[in-house]
Amino acid sequence: MSNRTTLADLRGMDAGQAARLPPAHLALLLEDAAALRADAKHVSDLLSDALHRRYGAIAIERRQAEGKDTGRVRFLDAGFEITADLPKRVEWDQARLAGAVEAIRGWGEDPYDYVATEIKVAESRFTAWPPKLQALFQPARTVGTGRPSYSLEQVEW
Known part of the structure; x- marks a missing residue:
């Protein structure tokens, strides 16, 4: 019997309980979660490939029959409606x-009646600009954050 915290144990915890686990347990749980994600992606990719092999040719035929190269088509197989x-x-x-x-x-028309534009500034460029240029753009800049992530790696002391 092991006192190692498993993913099954983790599912029964809230974030506060999980936060109190020893770092060694958290590190192992991160490894387990990564392996689970990789396995789920493999299974999902396998199913996607299998569905394409089974229904891809039929979907192509249906799209051609409907006069389109892309989009959604529906057909039946053994009592199931397949949407491709x-x-x-x-x-x-x-x-x-x-x-x-x-x-x-040049034609004298407003191109923005036809197209939308989005101006982007690479952050690496912005931070390299001189202060005067940064100050000009600063009012248009909003900085947010993504989801925090952590990794745990055991080190030898």
Whole structure:
């Protein structure tokens, strides 16, 4: 019998109880959770591949019959309605878009009637700018945070 905290034990705890576990237990639980995520991803990928092998050709035929290359189609198999979705992923060449925007502007029209733009500033560039330039952009900048993460690695003393 081991006094090692398992994921099953952890599921019965709240965050306060888990926070009181020894670092060695937390480190092992992190490893267990990572292995569980990797296994779940493997299983999910395997199922996705299996569904594509089983229904991919049928979905292609149905889309062709409906005159489309992408999107959702439905069909039946052994009493189940199968929904096969092939999302459209559109990418735009930014330099060519800029040229098109300038062409519209040259026609005397407002390009923003047709396109939306988002101006981004790389944080690494912002922090390298001189203070005068940073001050100009500072009012437009909001800094938030992501979810905190931690890793535990045993060290030898």
